[in-house]
Amino acid sequence: MSASDIQSVDADSKHENSGWDAVRDLPPSAKLVAKVLEYNDTLTQSQLAEETLLPPRTVRYALSRLEDVGVIDSRFSFSDARKRIYTLQVE
Template identity: 70%
Template structure:
C-alpha cells in the first residue's frame, strides 16, 4: 500500500463513526480542495448550522484543517487533511 493510500485509509477510519452530515462534508471536501462553510452548505444542500456541526466533528477527529481566508478574514477555509 502506498503512502497516499495509507493516508486515505486512515482518514476513512477516522470518519467511519461520525454522523452522516460529517461524512457528506468530508466527501465534498475530498472532491473540492478548499471550501468555505457557506460553499459547503451550498454543495451539500445542508443547513449552515448542520455544516458547522459537521465541521466541528471533523476537526475534533483531525480530518479537516481550517485557516482564515486571505481575501476575507471573516471567513475560514476548510480542507480535508489527507
C-alpha cells in the same frame, strides 16, 4: 498466507485508510462534508452549505466533528478574514 503476512496487510490497510477510518464513525452529515471537501480542494462554510444542501448549522456541526478527529484543516481566508477555509487532510 501466514499470520505475519495477514498482520502486515492489516497494518498497511490501516495506514492507508487511517483518516477515513476516523470519518467512518461520524454522523452522515460529517461524511458528506468530508466527501465534498475531497472533490473540492478548499471551501468556506457557506460554500459547503451550498454544495451539500445542508443547513449552515448542520455544516458547522459536521465541521466541528471533523476537526475533533483531525481530518480537516482550517485557516482564515485571504480575501475575507471573517471567513475560514476548510481543507480535507485525509491520507
